[in-house]
Amino acid sequence: MSGPSTYVPKSAIGRWFESRLPVMGLVHSSFVAYPTPKNLNYWWTFGAILSFMLVAQIVTGVVLAMHYTPHTTMAFNSVEHIMRDVNWGWMLRYLHANGASMFFLAVYIHIARGLYYGSYKAPREILWILGVIIFLLMMATAFMGYVLPWGQMSFWGATVITNLFSAIPLVGDAITTWLWGGYSVDNPTLNRFFSLHYLLPFMIAAVVGLHVWALHVVGQNNPAGVDIKDVEKDSVPFTPHATLKDATGIAAFVILYAWFVFFIPNFLGDSDNYIMANPLQTPPHIVPEWYFLPFYAILRAIPSKLGGVIFMFGAIVMLVLLPWLDTSKVRSAVYRPVYKILFWVFIACVIGLGYLGSQPPEGGAVLAARILTAYYFAHFLVILPLLGLFETPKPVPASIAESVLKGDTTELGKA
């Protein structure tokens, strides 16, 4: 896909520079000439949307950091100072706080798209695993970012989650003390979380670089799930085709983002986080942000602390192993009649877990969470390995061009 660049600069100075550092050639081969499958639908714009969100979070975050004070006695007030006295501070903070949610919304759609169209299958395993690493880094970043305003949910969320490490046999307590920088969540914890919250996004950016690199080596998957065979017939140049489509997707996504920021900025937040952290007063329900709820439900579904932690991280490990658990030779769910249904069952299962994670763990909620947790793991460990052996796929088109001419791949968002 990304062979040596054929880019020739037009100006003499451009040629002089290119022969010394071929950066323009890199940009040209990656984002201009790069052949992109003709049949991509709008679900493929979420990669660009995520890049946009990462930049948006870094830009708003860097400015917020200029006004924020990472100290237990001042953090809460410095956030209110941003909301009241910093010019457009309220907008920066709401952009950043809601930006995290939009980032996760986009990443969940991006992951779901990969699951549906089999984007994790050979030769895209490394590409997929790099994506899972980005997802993990995002979770760590978001978790630490939520601690910074030093509200009640910040403090108690941090206490619950860091306490999980104490479940590790033998060294658990020592690790927890080391993470805290003391014997409870306190000023040293807040300080290091701020430091790491500023560091991790740049690590995400680096892994995103690898993710895009790997993508450009193996080429994009597409709704037909067959690779580009004839560049002329199957693909179009990235610019202007994909560039404009991605720009359209980003602009539409920003409408949703702006709706949250300007009209319902606290919808996704917890009102308890407008109460300053108080180590002596535990809130009645400690609930993480919405994007962690399915994992929180799995954590609480297991009746042992260590078990819960293992299963919670195991839920992510399933994604890492997925390329080898799915035994089907066919990538796209379009040609897998049974998988297509089970994909939606799995999505319903995750949404169900998310709902249960928001509820107090009482009565029927516990049983329902256990059933759905069992199903979550069964999907990866039982259903996908067996399904590939028993399912009869529909005939897969010989090429992207053929599927486009037949017009049978575009059940989702054809445009």
Add this chain to the structure above:
Amino acid sequence: MLSKTTLGMIAAGFMGAALLGAPAFAEGSGHDQMKPTRLSWSFAGFFGHYDQAQLQRGFKVFREVCANCHAAEKLAFRNLAEPGGPEFSEAQVKALAAQYKVKDGPNDAGDMFERPARPSDTWPSPFANDNAARAANGGGLPPDMSVLAKARSYKRGFPWFVLDALPGIQYQEHGADYIAALLQAYKDEPPHGVKLDAGQYWNDIMPGNRIAMPKPISDGQVDYTDGTPATLENYSKDVSAFLMWLAEPKLDQRKKTGFRVLVFMAILTGLLYATKKRVWANTPH
């Protein structure tokens, strides 16, 4: 091969379990307190903005009643003259501030001293510290009111909490509704068979129904000079609106900006889409 019907049934079963399971346990966990009534606020909706006269009345209630026990550390006198708030005149705010004393210093001799407040000063707290506040209030700490309207809410439950996010029917005023309802939900006597401890009062809205704050305000307690009837209901609404402004003083600017952003982004999206369509016109895809 597994049949499509079997799998469909399994799928339906799982989704059904998830949905049916929900209400059964949502009921059991709740307190038996009443839900606040959803009021109509000038600051709700797309073009919502604070009602200046209401904020001025609300400020009067806050100043004469709430501020006797509650602090509002993030309120500066100057805020009362800023756009999108009660918008008192600069002169009014200056005169108001001068009625309060604040501690300043140390001076050249190294002594702390008291001086009249200036518009740049923050609202003086009624108690020197939390312990003094507790000691004067039967052990209960009156919460700071700076962001109280955003720190209070109530659960709407499924499916309402999802619908509350949708444009046109969006709902973000839980805190104001909660406070307005709470102020009107005091009962002189607890229900039969319920014994309150000393320093506890019965309130239908407060989670758990036991509240440490005595009924703070009744009909006719604060004089209204603009002809608005001096009723508990009006006090409750006006002070809740004031507290919402106090918690979210940039709401007017936020909604105005938001409207422009949405219009701009809608046009930009339309133009990009049209351009994209044109570029792809001759490419089957």
